[in-house]
Amino acid sequence: MDKKHKTLGEFIIENQSSFQYSSGELSKLINAIRLAAKVVNHEVNKAGLIDILGAAGDTNIQGEDQQKLDVLANEKFIQTLKNREIVCGIASEEEDDFISINSQDEQHQNKYIVLIDPLDGSSNIDVNVSVGTIFSIYRRVTPVGTPVTIEDFLQPGDNQVAAGYIVYGTSTMLVYTTGDGVNGFTLNPAIGTFYLSHPNMQFPETGKIYSVNEGNYIHFPQGVKDYIKYCQQEEGDRPYTSRYIGSLVSDFHRNMIKGGIYMYPKSSKASEGKLRLLYECNPMAFLAEQANGKASDGKGRIMELKPTELHQRVPFFCGSTKMVEKAEEFIANALK
Numbered sequence: 446m447d448k449k450h451k452t453l454g455e456f457i458i459e460n461q462s463s464f465q466y467s468s469g470e471l472s473k474l475i476n477a478i479r480l481a482a483k484v485v486n487h488e489v490n491k492a493g494l495i496d497i498l499g500a501a502g503d504t505n506i507q508g509e510d511q512q513k514l515d516v517l518a519n520e521k522f523i524q525t526l527k528n529r530e531i532v533c534g535i536a537s538e539e540e541d542d543f544i545s546i547n548s549q550d551e552q553h554q555n556k557y558i559v560l561i562d563p564l565d566g567s568s569n570i571d572v573n574v575s576v577g578t579i580f581s582i583y584r585r586v587t588p589v590g591t592p593v594t595i596e597d598f599l600q601p602g603d604n605q606v607a608a609g610y611i612v613y614g615t616s617t618m619l620v621y622t623t624g625d626g627v628n629g630f631t632l633n634p635a636i637g638t639f640y641l642s643h644p645n646m647q648f649p650e651t652g653k654i655y656s657v658n659e660g661n662y663i664h665f666p667q668g669v670k671d672y673i674k675y676c677q678q679e680e681g682d683r684p685y686t687s688r689y690i691g692s693l694v695s696d697f698h699r700n701m702i703k704g705g706i707y708m709y710p711k712s713s714k715a716s717e718g719k720l721r722l723l724y725e726c727n728p729m730a731f732l733a734e735q736a737n738g739k740a741s742d743g744k745g746r747i748m749e750l751k752p753t754e755l756h757q758r759v760p761f762f763c764g765s766t767k768m769v770e771k772a773e774e775f776i777a778n779a780l781k
C-alpha cells in the first residue's frame with residue numbers, strides 16, 4: 446500500500462465538491478474510464494503474445510485500416526460505459542455514428558455523453574511504441590430522458606466538463622481535468638491502483654521541442670514552413686530539438702512536462718489536417734488550457750470552434766503558449 450501517494454479513488458472523492466455539477470455522476474464516469482483503461486492496458490502490455498497485433502481487416506469511417514487493438518479498445522470502453530449505465534450517448538473514432546443509450550432506470554436519467562479515441566497512435570501498436578486513449582465528456586443539451594441527438598455531440602470544446610487521456614507507455618498514466626487544473630495518475634500494475642504522481646501539471650510557458658511529421662514538409666502552408674525553419678535556426682535558444690513519436694497523446698504528454706509544441710497542420714495532402722476535432726483536438730485543448738498551455742487551429746482557439754460533423758478534422762497546434770503564439774504569428778504573416 447503506497448501511503449505516500451493519494452489514490453485516484455481518494456482524489457476523485459476529495460475533489461468531487463469542487464466540480465460545479467457535483468452529483469457523484471461524473472465521479473462514477475471517471476471511475477468507469479479508469480476501469481476500462483486497466484482492461485485495455487492489460488491487453489496492450491501483452492500485445493506481442495496474443496493475437497492482437499496487426500490490422501483487423503476493416504476500415505473505419507475515416508478510411509483508415511482498423512487495427513485489432515483499435516477494435517478491442519473500442520469494445521472495452523463502450524462495453525464498460527454501457528454496463529455502468531452512466532452515459533446517455535457515446536461517440537467514437539471507430540464508430541460511424543453516435544450510440545444512444547437509454548437508461549433502464551426511469552427514475553434516473555443520465556446527463557453525460559462521452560466522445561473517445563479508443564486507441565491513439567495506432568501506427569505505433571505493432572512496433573511497441575507508446576499509444577493512448579483520449580476522452581472528452583459533455584453534459585447533454587437535449588432534454589434528459591429523450592434519446593440523444595447529434596446536437597449533443599456537436600458542442601464547442603468550451604462546453605466540455607471533463608477531458609483526459611491514458612498513455613500506455615513505460616508506465617501507464619491517466620491524466621485528466623474537470624476544469625480545475627490537470628492531474629496525472631500512475632498505475633501501480635502490481636496492485637492495479639492509479640496513484641496521484643503528477644499533481645497540477647503545467648506546460649512551461651516556452652520550450653525547446655517541436656513535434657511535427659516533417660515528412661510532410663513540402664506540402665505544408667508557407668507560414669508553417671517558416672515556423673519550422675525558425676525552430677531549426679542557429680539563434681538564441683534555437684535550434685529546438687525535433688521529437689515526433691507519432692502518437693498525439695505521447696507527444697503531448699512529453700511536451701507538457703518538458704515544454705514544446707505539437708503540430709498537425711493542414712497540407713496539400715490533407716486540406717484540414719488529420720486530427721479529429723471532437724475526440725482528439727477538443728480534449729487535448731481543454732487539458733492544454735487547464736495546464737497553462739494553448740491550443741489553436743493556426744488562427745484561433747480550438748475550443749471556440751462550432752463543430753459541424755462528428756468526424757471532422759482541423760489543423761492542430763498545441764503546447765507551450767509562447768511557441769503556439771509564434772507559430773500563429775508566422776502563419777498570419779505568410780497570409781499577408
Ligand SMILES: O=P(O)(O)OC[C@H]1O[C@](O)(COP(=O)(O)O)[C@@H](O)[C@@H]1O
Pocket residue numbers: 538562564565566567568658691692693694719
Ligand atoms: O503518421 P502521421 O501522419 O504523422 O500521423 C500521426 C498522428 O496520427 C495519429 O496516430 C492519429 O490518431 P489515431 O491513431 O487515433 O488515428 C496521432 O496519434 C498522431 O499524432
Ligand SMILES: [Mg+2]
Pocket residue numbers: 562564565566693725
Ligand atoms: Mg488519435
Ligand SMILES: [Mg+2]
Pocket residue numbers: 515538562563564565566567
Ligand atoms: Mg485512434
